[in-house]
Amino acid sequence: MAGEILVIGGGIAGLTAAIEAAETGYDVILVEKNPYLGGRVSQLNKYFPKLCPPFCGLEIFFKRMKSTPKLKYFTNAEVLEIRGEEGNFNVKVKLKPRYVNENCTACGACREVCPVEAPDDYNFGLKTKKAIDIPSIMAMPFRYYIDDRYCNKCGECVSACKYNAINLEEEEKIIDLNVASIIVATGWKPYDATKLDNLGYGKFKNVITNMEMERLASLNGPTGGKIQTMDGRDIESIAFVQCAGSRDENHLPYCSAVCCLASLKQATYVREQYPDAKIYIFYIDIRAFGRYEDFFAKVKADENIELIKGKVAKVEEKDGKLVVTAEDTLTGEKEQREVDMVVLATGMQPAIEPIPGIEVDEYGFVKPKPGIIPAGVAAMPMDVASANESATGAALKAIQVARR
Ligand SMILES: Cc1cc2nc3c(=O)[nH]c(=O)nc-3n(C[C@H](O)[C@H](O)[C@H](O)COP(=O)(O)OP(=O)(O)OC[C@H]3O[C@@H](n4cnc5c(N)ncnc54)[C@H](O)[C@@H]3O)c2cc1C
Numbered sequence: 001m002a003g004e005i006l007v008i009g010g011g012i013a014g015l016t017a018a019i020e021a022a023e024t025g026y027d028v029i030l031v032e033k034n035p036y037l038g039g040r041v042s043q044l045n046k047y048f049p050k051l052c053p054p055f056c057g058l059e060i061f062f063k064r065m066k067s068t069p070k071l072k073y074f075t076n077a078e079v080l081e082i083r084g085e086e087g088n089f090n091v092k093v094k095l096k097p098r099y100v101n102e103n104c105t106a107c108g109a110c111r112e113v114c115p116v117e118a119p120d121d122y123n124f125g126l127k128t129k130k131a132i133d134i135p136s137i138m139a140m141p142f143r144y145y146i147d148d149r150y151c152n153k154c155g156e157c158v159s160a161c162k163y164n165a166i167n168l169e170e171e172e173k174i175i176d177l178n179v180a181s182i183i184v185a186t187g188w189k190p191y192d193a194t195k196l197d198n199l200g201y202g203k204f205k206n207v208i209t210n211m212e213m214e215r216l217a218s219l220n221g222p223t224g225g226k227i228q229t230m231d232g233r234d235i236e237s238i239a240f241v242q243c244a245g246s247r248d249e250n251h252l253p254y255c256s257a258v259c260c261l262a263s264l265k266q267a268t269y270v271r272e273q274y275p276d277a278k279i280y281i282f283y284i285d286i287r288a289f290g291r292y293e294d295f296f297a298k299v300k301a302d303e304n305i306e307l308i309k310g311k312v313a314k315v316e317e318k319d320g321k322l323v324v325t326a327e328d329t330l331t332g333e334k335e336q337r338e339v340d341m342v343v344l345a346t347g348m349q350p351a352i353e354p355i356p357g358i359e360v361d362e363y364g365f366v367k368p369k370p371g372i373i374p375a376g377v378a379a380m381p382m383d384v385a386s387a388n389e390s391a392t393g394a395a396l397k398a399i400q401v402a403r404r
Contacts, residue, residue, distance in 0.1 A: 004026045004027045004028070004179060004180050004181075004402040005018075005021050005026055005027070005028045005029070005179060005180065005181050005182070005183065005395075005398045005399070005402055006028075006029050006030075006031070006079075006089070006091060006177060006179040006181075006182045006183070007021075007028060007029070007030040007031070007182075007183045007185060008031055008079050008182065008183070008184050008185060008186055008355075009031075009032060009033075009039065009184065009185035009186040009187055009376075009378065010030055010031075010032030010034070010037040010038070010039060010073065010075070010185075011037075011038065011039020011040060011041060011185060011187045011376060011377075011387075012038075012039055012041045012057075012058075012061075012376065012384050012387050012388065012391075013039075013185040013187065013375045013376020013377070013378070013387040013388070013390060013391040013394075014030060014032070014039070014183070014185035014187075014375070014376070014391070015030075015037060015038075015058075015061045015065070015391075016061070016375075016376075016387070016388045016391035016392060016395070017183045017185060017375050017391040017392070017394050017395045017398070018030040018065075018071055018073070018183075018395075019061060019064050019065060019068060019071065020391070020392050020395040020396075021183075021395040021398055021399055022068045022070040022071035023064070023068055023070075024395075024399060025070060026070060026398075026399055026402055027070050027072075028070060028071045028072070029071075029072050029073070029074070029177060029179070030071065030072070030073040030074070031073070031074050031077040031078070031079060031093055032073065032074070032075045032076075032077060033076070033077060033078045034075060034076070034135075035075050035076050035098060035135065035139075035145040036075060036135045036136075036139040036140055036141070037058075037062070037073070037075065037140045037141075038054070038058050038138075038139075038140060039187050040187060040188065040211075041054045041057070041058065041384060042054055042055070042058060042135075042136065042138065042139075043122065043211065043214055043215060043218075044214045044218075045214050045215075045217040045218040045219075045221070045225075045269060046217075046265065046269070047265075047384055048261055048265050048292070048295060048383070049291065049292065049295065049385070051265065051268070053219075055138045057384075058138070058140070059138075062140045074093070074095055075098070075141065076095060076096040076097070076098050076145070077093050077094065077095050077096070078093065078094050078096070079091055079092070079093055079094075079355050080092040080093065080094050080174070080355070080356075081355065081356040081357055082182065082355065082356065082357025082358060082372075083356075083357060085370065085371065086180070086181065086370040086371030086372075086401055087180050087181075087371065087401060087404060088178070088180065089177075089178070089179050089180070089181075089182060089357075089371065090176060090177070090178055091176070091177040091178075091179060091182070091357075092174060092175075092176055092177075093174070093175050093176075093177060094172060094173075094174055095172065095173045095174070095175060096172055097146075097148070097170035097171060097172055098143075098145045098146070098170070099132075099145065099146040099148070099151075099166060099167060099168055099170050100132070100143055100144045100145055100146065100165050100166055101165050101166075101167065102143070102165075103163040103164055103165035104143040104144050104161075104163065104165040104166075105163055105165075106134060106142050106143060106144060107162075107163075108134075108144075109160045109161060109162065110132045110144055110156075110157035110160050110161050110166060111130045111132055111133055111134075111144070111157075112160070113156040113157060113159075113160045114130040114131055114132045114133075114156060114157055115152075115154060115156065116130060116131035116150050116151065116152055117129075117130065118130065118131050118147060118149070118150035120133075122135045122136060122215075123215045123221060123222050124209070124211060124212050124215055126212060126215055126216065126221070126222040127221075127222035129147075131146060131147055131150040131151040131152070132144055132145070132146045132147075132151070132157045132166075133145070133147070136220050137220050138220070144165075146166075146168075151168075153168050155168065180371070180398075180401050180402040180404075181371045181372070181373065181397070181398040181399075181401035181402055182371060182372045182373070182398070183373050183374075183375050183391070183394045183395070183398050184352070184358060184366045184372060184373070184374045184375065184378050185374075185375040185376045185378050185391060185394075186350070186351050186352040186366070186378045187351050187376055187377045187378055188348035188349060188350060188351050188377040188378075188381070189348075189349055189350075189351040190209055190210075190211045190346050190347075190348070190349070191244075191245045191246070191251065191252055191346040191347045191348070191349050193207075193209050193244065193245070193344050193346050195245065195251060196244055196245050196251070196344065196346075198312075198313065198314045198315070199241060199244060199312065199314070199315050199342075199344055200314075200315035200316070200317070200322070200342070201344060203317075204315065204317045204322060204342075205229075205230040205231070206229050206230055206231075206322055206340060206341045206342065207315055207322065207341075207342045207344065208230075208341065208342070208343055208344070209244075209343070209344050209346045210240075210259065210262050210263065210266065210343055210344065210345050210346060211346070212343075213227075213266050213269070213343050214266075216228075217266070217269040226273070227269060227270060227273050227274075229340050229341055233340060234274065234340075235270060235273075235274050235277050235340050235341055236274075236276075236277055236278065236340055237277060237278040237279075237280070237337070237338065237339040237340055238270055238277060238278075238279055238280070238339055238340060238341045238342070238343065239279075239280040239281075239282060239322070239324045239337055239339045239341075239342045239343070240263040240266065240267065240279070240280070240281045240282065240342075240343045240345060241282050241312045241315070241324065241342060241343070241344050241345060242259060242260060242263060242281065242282060242283040242284060242286075242345045243255075243259070243283070243284050243311065243345065243347075244312075244344035244345050244346045244347075245344075245346055245347055246259060246345075246346075246347035247284065252347045252349060252363075253363070254347075254363060254381065255287060255347075255381070256347030256348045256381040257287070257289075257348075257380075257381040257382055257383065258348070258381065258382070258383050259345040259346075259347055260283065260286045260287045260288060260296075260345070261287075261288055261292055261295065261296075261383070262345060263281055263343065263345050264281075264286075264288070264295060264296055264299045265295075266343060267279050267281065267299055267302075267305055268299065271302060271304075271305075276304065277304065278304055278306070278339075279302070279304060279305045279306070280305075280306050280308060280324070280337045280339065281305065281306070281307045281308070282308050282310055282311070282312045282324065282326050283307060283308070283309060283310075284309070284311055285309070286307070308326060308328055308335050308337075309328060309329050309330050310326035310327050310328045310329050310335060311326060311327075311329075312324055312325065312326045313325050313326055313327065315342050318338075321338045321339065321340065322338070322339050322340070322341070322342050323336055323337070323338050323339075324336065324337050324339060324342060347381070348377055348381045349364065350363065350364035350365050350366070350377070350378065351378075352364065352366060352378060357372075358372060365378065365379055365380055366378045366379060370401075371401050373394040373397045373398055374394070375387070375390050375391040375393075375394035376390055376391055
């Protein structure tokens with residue numbers, strides 16, 4: 001298949017780059033490894049600066065895609081290798097079977113009869129899904145898929161489907177693409193919090209990560225949007241632990257740029273549901289760049305939010321509560337707070353797995369080279385607005401190569 005521009009990754013950066021380039025008249029092919037588009041943003045409850053649900057923004061992108069015939073996309077697709085050079089790249093892409101075709105109306109009859117409960121990655125295992133399921137009520141494409149890591153091929157779903165939409169025999173395909181330029185927008189994954197021994201993740205059930213908090217607060221999440229402890233208690237007090245693994249040479253030496261803002265945002269989620277809850281934010285220094293300073297000032301004005309400047313030394317469990325210990329670097333005092341839940345502000349780590357033809361730096365972020373242009377968090381940690389800008393710039397560079 002010949003295109004002019006290939007975009008790898010269908011998160012906010014990949015979607016932006018693909019749509020911008022296709023709307024100028026270039027043939028664009030987008031490949032996304034998940035069975036849905038939208039990337040990490042689709043997993044957020046709300047996103048700053050406007051604190052609107054992510055689907056407000058994503059829906060506009062999906063609408064633009066539908067009216068752009070120059071843009072073709074594949075989900076469940078992964079790039080295997082890239083050969084050639086600027087202006088003439090040959091790319092091998094693996095299309096993994098979805099087992100559910102376009103006839104699917106998302107009626108859900110298949111899900112009802114599926115006997116297999118499986119961990120739900122989209123919700124970070126906070127709930128289960130069926131082996132045939134849909135990632136979320138806003139998924140694009142809005143179509144079921146079978147997770148073949150768990151499906152036992154019992155065929156119940158095939159019998160239940162009135163639309164002849166399921167084929168358990170569908171096989172993997174390899175396609176060859178020829179493109180002039182490639183935008184790499186493979187984004188990020190959350191840093192593995194089990195590596196942070198002193199912070200209790202995986203040991204104490206009420207220590208969660210910031211992305212788990214996003215799912216917990218989401219209407220389409222595991223609790224229908226109610227923030228509660230893992231044993232179903234209301235929140236009277238909560239601690240956010242900043243730089244959990246970030247700016248630490250033993251973990252992620254860099255700053256992930258958005259974690260302070262994410263915790264400030266999540267403090268507002270808690271406040272909406274619990275007007276009197278005590279909220280503690282332990283930080284090294286708060287990074288609220290540009291106009292986000294106003295947002296920081298607004299959150300800080302809440303008298304039940306206490307900001308403690310100190311790196312958390314440990315999180316322990318005592319009598320059913322969590323105890324967070326840090327040294328306040330302003331006073332030199334040891335500070336301890338007893339809370340119902342701890343949220344670790346874990347950073348963003350590059351998601352890209354090695355692809356022959358793509359080079360990465362010492363942290364795993366994608367390095368630009370002629371004809372290969374990184375965009376969004378694949379290039380460096382950034383928020384959504386910056387990812388959009390970076391992707392628009394990448395689209396322009398990709399177009400320049402395609403025109404030559
Ligand atoms: C807790 C938390 C809260 C946040 N809240 C906000 C907020 O409120 N506002 C804000 O502006 N920012 C927020 N951010 C940052 C925001 O999530 C990122 O800016 C955004 O996700 C960047 O989009 P992206 O497209 O670069 O990457 P991603 O969202 O990671 O998308 C990358 C896509 O590429 C796909 N992919 C990966 N590898 C491959 C491959 N090999 N082949 C094909 N596809 C691949 C992935 O499946 C994914 O769909 C938050 C971050 C965190 C950690």
